Amino acid sequence: MPIDVVAVNGVGFRYNELEILSDISFGAERGDYIGLVGPNGSGKTTLIKAILGLVPSAVGDIRLFGTHLSHFRGWHRVGYLPQKLDSLNPFFPATVKEIVALGLLSRKRFVKRIDRNDDLAIDKALELMDIRDIKEILIGELSGGQQQRVLLARSLVHEPELLILDEPTTALDPETRERFFTLLRDLNLHKKVSLILITHDIGSVGKYASKLLYLDKKVIFYGTFSDFCLSSDMMNYFGEFSQHLICHRHDDTRLP
């Protein structure tokens, strides 16, 4: 029986008296591509932060690759791109190459040195995101879109088996966005990388993802996009017109 890449059982989180997440349960298998959608404040970012162990006070059971989060040490198997860097100092003196190299630390043991052998992986990640020519530029000197590409390269450089992305394309131009989604599709199809992608655009989920997790503090729907479109519960929840609009916007472009 295959082990779930991510297994979430009964996860909840309250901030002061406010309920952010309630009794969330779902599992992601190897090769799943999950579109995580929901309205503003629905708890999407909190949920993925809980999965990554960044919300210590969350209750419930979270396992990554079959190991309980508190005992999980295989961080080299996980890549993460945050929505935005809260603490990014515009004067931070590190170069693009130094930032991308940080993604390799999860593969290192004490003492964590970045050596010449790592340069190949770094160059490959820079190439993937088309930022090789700016590798000696300081991160603070880049535009928002370029910074996002750097962080994407950082999340891919160690070739993770699970990639968690929080609205990864908000600052990207349309061409880079398409290129990025093609890259994700290739990683998913050919390397069986499991993906959890937060997006506001529910209509585009069907174009890219194999499964949809609709969240509004609790799980409203979890299943394939076609099941979502056929679900009478979802028709009642969204209304027939909205459901039709969501399901048929990208019908013709849906990937296998």
Place this chain on the structure above:
Amino acid sequence: MGIGEFFSYGFIQRAVLAGSCIALLCSLLGVLLVLRRLSLIGDGLAHVTFGSVALGLLLRLHPLSVSLPVVMASSLGILKLVEKARLFGDAAIGIVSAVGIACGIILASVAGGFNVDLFSYLFGNILSISTTEVMIAMVVSLLALLIIICFYNDLLAVSFDEELAKTSGIDTRRINTLLVLSTAVTVVLAMKVVGIMLTSALLILPAVTSLQVARGFKNTMVLASVTAVISVITGICISFLLNLPSGAMVVIMNFAFFLAALSFNRLFLKK
């Protein structure tokens, strides 16, 4: 007096050796602290040092032996306040700093007022550093330097973004603890170089000087170290030749480097 004769004095050799070790340490930690917007932790811990020196003088113990554990405990206290009391770093530093200096004033009052010993710690005098203190400075600096080298990439990752660092499997709590403990030890050592009042300058100035002109994290650390060591050596030389206070002169030299770097940046780099 020739340069050879100048450096032949034992007290000058001791001052340059200890001062360089401590300046090196201050500059490396300073870069990390400034980037994490914890620049004033040096100031806060220096105020605690004032309290602990007063305690040492009251108990007739060597101030260093009292200051080291007290200031290290206080640095952990700052971390705990941030974690448990949900305070921002600057507020936690402010609390510890105020309590440290308040305790110092009370202890000095109990001891019968401020005396010459306490005054010398407030303003520092590296020219009076003893051989034992030089040895302590060298050993501690070497240890702290080793920690920085071993955890260099972890420190860079945590300075860049703590959450991202956590998802790379870095034990950020351990790194934060190492950082504040190293800072605590450095602050205690630095009081001999520039005095309690000016310790934070030794942490902040080389870092901000380097940040004006350096490109890349490693280069920033190296340049900060170079300017800090040169500032200490030239500061000691000038203070001896002109009969001026050594600690203040070291800080002025650091500030001169900062102004030069700032001008260079504005004129040529426009970073």
